[in-house]
Amino acid sequence: MTVPLDYADPAKGTTRVAVARIPATAPGRRPLGSLLLNFGGPGNRGIASLAADPKAFAELGERYDLVAFDPRGVGLSSPVSCGGNQQTGDDVPEDAASQLAALRAVAQRCALHSGPVLPYIGTVNVSRDMDRIRQALGDRKLNYLGFSYGTRLGAVYAAQFPKTTGRMVLDGVDTLSEPLAEQALVSARGQQRALDNFLTWCAHQNGCVYGTNTRTAREKIEELVERLDARPLTGTDGTHFTGQDAVGAIGAALYSKTLWPDLAEALARVERDRDPAALKELGNPPEGETDDGPAKIPEDNGEAALTAVNCADDPDRSNDEATPHAIAQEIHDLEAEFRRTSPVFGPGQLMTVLSCYGRPAGTDFIRRIDRPGAPRMLLVGTRGDPATPYEWTEETARRLGSAVVIDYKGEGHTGYTASACVRGYVHDFLTGGRLPAGTRSCPAGE
Template identity: 75%
Template structure:
């Protein structure tokens, strides 16, 4: 499945901000938000992972496993806080941070790079959390490498469905009781208990990528408790998984084209100065590696799928483009994949300093589990080989037209939820022009969350303000001082301009 995330000093990560009319039904079987029990105060102590920044303290908060049926017991949400550094009289309470994913651990991300939020940290206590099922919050796992590989087309739909169902059984065996309750609606309700436990009247929030989906759901469930909210890397509220995957393929191709245009103006670009032929040559490299893989580290084959993952990863941040150019040159000239391998995230290692109780595959297991919990279109009830065959046969050409490189891989992600329980349609029903005012940031060259989705969400909200960042990469806060100026100004002083504001690339 598509992973969207913000990158700081460590790899960390969409999908949108919004609010629902008070009369709209909440997720689940009820007709409104489930009453939220009063949360206890948090008792802060030492953090279980090392090292952590000076002053950072950690805690856990017990929350209902199932908010609609509290009698089922509780689960734990892990929290971390860095107290505000400014004078006490200027403090504004807590600012909740979500780095995206779904599946990115907030605590490890804040520990890796708190400096990015130093200005906000003068007036806010910076609070990060690992959502249920992630990191230190009763992490889910599928026991290792996923059995159903979404990166290659199935030759036999029945065999592919069997592999998907086998993966689900693995996840159930290794994840425990939290797996059926891992969706975004449950996490949003957890957040309101966190808000209460922190002693804040309203939730002030900065969310990136998937964190914008979480912000949307929170604002929908608890509009009266929604404070200042900034959402960066905004995804669609309404499009089904197929449309999301198509848009992602187009966004990745657009980002690759931007990279190749940049490369053409650099000395020694392996593809020369013609961007059209450069695109053809990258496509040919991927096809060649699919047919004749190179020998990678430890003798493992390095395939076209590996190359696509490496290229896509480097497109998330423009600072990675020189490394991508060098890696492609090494692969083309020397038949050496080492540079591209270096762009890949290690597939089965936990973040440095993470306690050993966090499974190595937790991020990937949580990514799929949350996205499927939020997808109402595909489930075990709708799964049969004919459905899979229709998906592949009916959509193949569309995805190839979107991107010869990224399209086929994105197409396979639409199968991921077959074999799992039916997901919620709550996010798609978020549509409320009277939502609390909030700031949305869209990046023109974003490979994961296309700028069009920022505009679409703003139209649905009616009261959202857009910052239009003309740069490249996924999200704008970490790469643009201009974007940070608008976001920090709103969060600290409540300044929110009308209409759309532009931030030039590189500023």
């Protein structure tokens, strides 16, 4: 599809958005039109995600055409890039002024490699693209299932287009209002909660490397991170594996409870054999086939789009006018609270406060969403979610004003694929229009 770069000024040019559809598989039953899906991110490729696992949505796909798209700036839709990565380099002096200058240089490099679409990506414009997709599909209203970041996208669509919002389900609900520092702090708290739940589970398994005492197990994880940061392990490929590499791998494995046995085994191999291979693999799962034909998608596209969209969505993320001393003091003042919240995840989350330095301030539209007048929708929150803590489900439900909440008592990120109970509520709503009143619970493991 061809869409305007800037909806406020169409004369600035156009960009292309890639869309894919799987037709409904039970044409003999009454069709329900199209169901648009977004699998999160920001930066996730929607078309590749649906193609990788269409069976997960087979029941919905009986009566809906399943539709996926790569949001502008992502995948097959004018992908953005930072020329390889967003690292500042090891040769930058450690003083605040030099570090901030290096961050500004990274932002400039992203602009250079991304082309004209970069200033116009972000959730507000992507939601407008979604309405163009709805029109192209011939649907009177947009029926939608969004996961993680896709919940932010759905909420913004409902705020902009309440009259064309159809049946909408948001699973793994993102925040709409918290400033960056508070987002990072809540994220660290959610990750630590998920880690504690994993360690409690591990303590009840035979052979858990950290034993049966969850308090000391937590201390040993913290010691592992500190030890690997001081003395990284060397993998069979010659690369170093640091404590922060371990944090990233542990965080990735906490996304699904099905990965907990693998995480327990990987940690045992690190502790007993000083072998980081299994833990490294958890942090970098093998990718599927990526035959994109003539299109060339930069390897750093997902990371570049993640940063660009988050920066475009938040008015508080740019503090270029502050002095280097003031910014260094801000980080110093926050550090103790982040470490108290999570010695493992807090330090890394703290540094996201600077992720948008050198970029323009984002829109305040999302911050101002308040009871958009859209039809009632269904929100799913998971109690042990490490990426989108349950508190955000409650917060967003209050902001939207017309939402029904499914309180899933399980672990992992999002509930649809993990819980038959959650799927039951989702399918009842999307295929039958049945929506309960108030909050409903789904137990863990069902």
